[in-house]
Amino acid sequence: MNIKLLFLFFGLLFTLNSMVFAQKSGLYIPRDIKQAYANDTRSYDGTPGKDYWQNRADYKMTVEFDPNSLALKGRENITYFNNSPDSLDRIVFHMFPNFFKKGNSRDFPADPADINEGMIIDKLFINGNQETNLAKSTKINYGHSDAVLRLNKAILPNEKLDIYIEWNFELNRKSHYRGGAVDSSSFFVPYFYPRIAVYDDINGWNNFKYTGDAEFYNDFGNYDVKITMPKNYLVWATGELQNADEVLAKKYLSRLMKAKESDKIIHIIDSTECRLKDITAQKENSWHFKAENVTDFAFASSDHYLWDARSMKSARDGGRFLVSAVYNKQSKDFYHVCGIAAEALQFMAEKIPAVPYPYPQMTVFKGFAEMEFPMMVNNPSYTSMHSTIRITAHEIFHTYFPFYTGLNESKYAWMDEGLTTFATWHMSEELDGPGNGYLSFFSTYQNMAGHFSDIPILIDTNFLKRPVYQITAYTKPAAFFLVLQDYLGEQRFKEALQTFVNRWKGKHPTPYDFFFTFQDVTGEDLSWLINPWFFEYGYLDLGIEINNNKIIVKKIGRYPAHFGLKIIYADGTEEVKNYNAGIWKNNQDDFEIPLKPGKKIKSAELLDKAVIDADLSNNAAGR
Numbered sequence: 001m002n003i004k005l006l007f008l009f010f011g012l013l014f015t016l017n018s019m020v021f022a023q024k025s026g027l028y029i030p031r032d033i034k035q036a037y038a039n040d041t042r043s044y045d046g047t048p049g050k051d052y053w054q055n056r057a058d059y060k061m062t063v064e065f066d067p068n069s070l071a072l073k074g075r076e077n078i079t080y081f082n083n084s085p086d087s088l089d090r091i092v093f094h095m096f097p098n099f100f101k102k103g104n105s106r107d108f109p110a111d112p113a114d115i116n117e118g119m120i121i122d123k124l125f126i127n128g129n130q131e132t133n134l135a136k137s138t139k140i141n142y143g144h145s146d147a148v149l150r151l152n153k154a155i156l157p158n159e160k161l162d163i164y165i166e167w168n169f170e171l172n173r174k175s176h177y178r179g180g181a182v183d184s185s186s187f188f189v190p191y192f193y194p195r196i197a198v199y200d201d202i203n204g205w206n207n208f209k210y211t212g213d214a215e216f217y218n219d220f221g222n223y224d225v226k227i228t229m230p231k232n233y234l235v236w237a238t239g240e241l242q243n244a245d246e247v248l249a250k251k252y253l254s255r256l257m258k259a260k261e262s263d264k265i266i267h268i269i270d271s272t273e274c275r276l277k278d279i280t281a282q283k284e285n286s287w288h289f290k291a292e293n294v295t296d297f298a299f300a301s302s303d304h305y306l307w308d309a310r311s312m313k314s315a316r317d318g319g320r321f322l323v324s325a326v327y328n329k330q331s332k333d334f335y336h337v338c339g340i341a342a343e344a345l346q347f348m349a350e351k352i353p354a355v356p357y358p359y360p361q362m363t364v365f366k367g368f369a370e371m372e373f374p375m376m377v378n379n380p381s382y383t384s385m386h387s388t389i390r391i392t393a394h395e396i397f398h399t400y401f402p403f404y405t406g407l408n409e410s411k412y413a414w415m416d417e418g419l420t421t422f423a424t425w426h427m428s429e430e431l432d433g434p435g436n437g438y439l440s441f442f443s444t445y446q447n448m449a450g451h452f453s454d455i456p457i458l459i460d461t462n463f464l465k466r467p468v469y470q471i472t473a474y475t476k477p478a479a480f481f482l483v484l485q486d487y488l489g490e491q492r493f494k495e496a497l498q499t500f501v502n503r504w505k506g507k508h509p510t511p512y513d514f515f516f517t518f519q520d521v522t523g524e525d526l527s528w529l530i531n532p533w534f535f536e537y538g539y540l541d542l543g544i545e546i547n548n549n550k551i552i553v554k555k556i557g558r559y560p561a562h563f564g565l566k567i568i569y570a571d572g573t574e575e576v577k578n579y580n581a582g583i584w585k586n587n588q589d590d591f592e593i594p595l596k597p598g599k600k601i602k603s604a605e606l607l608d609k610a611v612i613d614a615d616l617s618n619n620a621a622g623r
Helices: 003-025 031-038 096-100 250-259 332-350 385-397 399-404 413-431 442-446 468-488 490-504 511-522 527-535
Strands: 056-065 071-081 088-094 120-126 129-131 140-142 146-155 160-170 180-183 186-189 221-230 234-237 266-269 284-294 299-302 306-313 320-327 361-366 371-373 376-379 542-547 550-555 563-569 574-579 590-592 601-607
Touching: 120 146, 146 160, 221 234, 221 299, 234 284, 234 320, 234 361, 250 266, 250 306, 299 376, 306 332, 320 332, 332 361, 332 385, 332 413, 361 385, 371 385, 376 385, 385 399, 385 413, 399 413, 413 468, 442 468, 468 490, 468 527, 490 511, 542 601, 550 563, 550 601
Parallel strands: 056 221, 320 361, 361 376
Antiparallel strands: 056 071, 071 160, 088 146, 120 129, 120 160, 140 146, 180 186, 186 299, 221 284, 234 299, 266 306, 306 320, 371 376, 542 550, 550 590, 563 574, 563 601
């Protein structure tokens, strides 16, 4: 056979098999995502397609921050790589500080004192050529939280673009959301630089409006950042500190070096030293950080915080990575946070997602937001250690989703928040003790379950507002993952999740890449479980009846789920049975429990193992 015809034959066979697989998967696929499969950028087995591509941007920045006026000034050189097959005639920049811009809409109210003119672009050069009159230029269109620059010359496929920007804005002082002033001389600073939006194989430019809730969808890149602060202001940031010997006084440098080799917690700055004036080396210090292949960069600073640190051995490369807790001395729970963080990271490496921590450090900063960034966590202090354990573990777990796997939280928030809430349930049970499992916003969902606002999970996050956003992104998908894990078993679930992470680390997966990976690894069509939970209106409500000495479990709310069943017989004996969601695979609404012959039932009770049963009043019979 002619070699060209042979290749054509196998190509057609592959295409037909892919089409058949898509049809057999039983999942609705929107046209824009279906086109990606037609273009071979994604595959129906859940792997990146043979023609998968993604763009990237590398950032080199110099930042000056005035802790008195809260004025931030920055200069950045961006190298943007167009790896797409398209010629790009424009560049889209995200400008998230415009959350506080006068006249903008927000998901949360802002203190009037923080409303300002937003981020100001002072200078802009493209390939060395300066763009002038930036405020009135017809080539720049400033939107709600973005700026679209029309290029004089399109970036061709496989070309790069060099961009230089100078900008400034004022950090928020009173509105405590993702970042801002924590106290008079402590700050957490996210979203502080103009960042190029993602151009992807699904929708092209992702220039979504940032209003406060869903925010993360960024390309991967290398960051080289220098942050200038006055004497005795320490800085912690995404990435590794490159010049500790230049910015730290010798005593504290020695402790940091010791912590980098120690399994025990080292108090780099303790409660007796936090107000000393000899912590940094210079009158003014430029803190230099580098981070490779990450999706964002954030930093924090204080002149009076304590600093605990230890290191952990990495299963990824055999080296060690640093774990830090940084906090004011009044935050009593934070004295335990470095140890909690280390335990949580060990759990993540070994159990869920059972992937080694992929970065050189992790810092938990005492702020106010319960918020994650690459290698950084901004958390409040709690009076309850249960809350401290849960939130510390939850925010660190985001390392994997949406950062290590570059998820699109702006459209599919459930992928990172749902998986993270699911993992938080298990980490709470292990780190905090049995019975302390926790689902985010569970009490909110209890009041909404089965109501009109209880919508399917797979809705574009851009259209969701609180509290619907919370239950759709956190609570319901986490419960689904509990159901799925129970059905597959811990080992098969772990293998599928590991495979998904390893296939899509450093890339941009969609929900279908996740669904198809799980079906590919398990060898099962899971549409009977995925469809009702993600695509259909419904809720979880299992009920129980006893008729003629028969126990009937009823699927009232449409969502298949696992359950436990406690049976008490007339002779006083008890029996506990457990069933996974597979009993509903054929879409039936009733399931008769097989019983031992000759045993008369006194009572029976359903055990709500999926946690979010909407109506517990029908979970017992015969009492």
